Amino acid sequence: MASLLEDLVQYIITAGLATQSGQDIWYDFDPDEPAAVVVLNEYDSRLSSSTGNDAGVRYVQITARNLQPTQAKNKAWLLYRLFLRPEDNITTLPNGRWCVMSPRQMPIKIRVDEKKRIVYGFNVAITTNFD
Amino acid sequence: MRKDSITIQMDKASVNLVIKNMNSVRSGVVLGGLAGVDAIADRVYDKAGNTCPTSSGTLKSTLYKESEVSGDVISVNIGHGGKYDKVNPATGESADSYAVEVHESFKISPENRAKGATWKWLEKAFNSELTTAEKELANSIRAALGG
Numbered sequence: 001m002a003s004l005l006e007d008l009v010q011y012i013i014t015a016g017l018a019t020q021s022g023q024d025i026w027y028d029f030d031p032d033e034p035a036a037v038v039v040l041n042e043y044d045s046r047l048s049s050s051t052g053n054d055a056g057v058r059y060v061q062i063t064a065r066n067l068q069p070t071q072a073k074n075k076a077w078l079l080y081r082l083f084l085r086p087e088d089n090i091t092t093l094p095n096g097r098w099c100v101m102s103p104r105q106m107p108i109k110i111r112v113d114e115k116k117r118i119v120y121g122f123n124v125a126i127t128t129n130f131d
Numbered sequence: 132m133r134k135d136s137i138t139i140q141m142d143k144a145s146v147n148l149v150i151k152n153m154n155s156v157r158s159g160v161v162l163g164g165l166a167g168v169d170a171i172a173d174r175v176y177d178k179a180g181n182t183c184p185t186s187s188g189t190l191k192s193t194l195y196k197e198s199e200v201s202g203d204v205i206s207v208n209i210g211h212g213g214k215y216d217k218v219n220p221a222t223g224e225s226a227d228s229y230a231v232e233v234h235e236s237f238k239i240s241p242e243n244r245a246k247g248a249t250w251k252w253l254e255k256a257f258n259s260e261l262t263t264a265e266k267e268l269a270n271s272i273r274a275a276l277g278g
Contacts (some may be wrong), residue, residue, distance in 0.1 A: 059258065
């Protein structure tokens with residue numbers, strides 16, 4: 001099984017919100033170029049009390065960077081809608097991994113980087129299997 | 132009285148006693164809930180303070196915890212800035228203006244990492260309590276009700 005972040009990258013590409021991993025979408029790494037990128041980071045996890053021993057809640061930050069503030073914001077919102085699923089609704093990712101996705105807030109402006117590029121993002125709690 | 136009916140008579144004083152007891156249960160649940168929530172929030176606050184990255188120390192110094200009970204709703208807010216905001220003497224910026232950026236950016240300096248600081252220190256401190264919070268709250272309410 002691929003890692004959760006690899007599976008989520010494929011989920012985003014399949015939805016048409018990015019084209020290729022390592023080009024306009026990355027995980028665990030924030031590339032200096034290109035300016036317009038989507039970046040995923042897994043930053044925390046906890047065991048789930050309700051789904052058995054081989055599953056847990058994993059927390060992922062999803063950001064969209066762009067030189068144009070409106071494009072960064074719009075991309076973050078499109079990603080947010082992709083991850084916004086009815087509560088307790090199981091989503092199956094392209095490679096077959098099951099998960100329950102719950103965004104923790106709507107997209108917010110996170111920072112302006114040293115090259116004046118705008119970063120919007122949000123966090124999502126994902127109940128799923130271990131890798 | 133009809134043969135196939137049952138008449139239940141309730142003594143008004145007894146009904147009033149039941150209502151009085153139920154009200155004391157309600158206040159006990161709120162008090163026990165508040166004690167439980169406060170204990171959990173104290174640990175979140177301490178963990179967040181211990182893992183907040185520091186440079187000048189301004190952001191860390193604006194960390195706050197506020198509890199509130201409104202009717203049956205207990206809430207605790209833990210965060211930075213707001214009415215506790217301060218200006219960073221090194222940069223002239225208010226903590227409010229950069230708190231989100233620091234919290235949500237994973238580029239933590241090696242010095243801070245060595246001290247145990249982390250990005251998303253508030254969220255991680257909160258997440259670390261979630262698995263046991265429900266049981267702890269139940270125990271606190273049970274204790275307040277004399278169970």
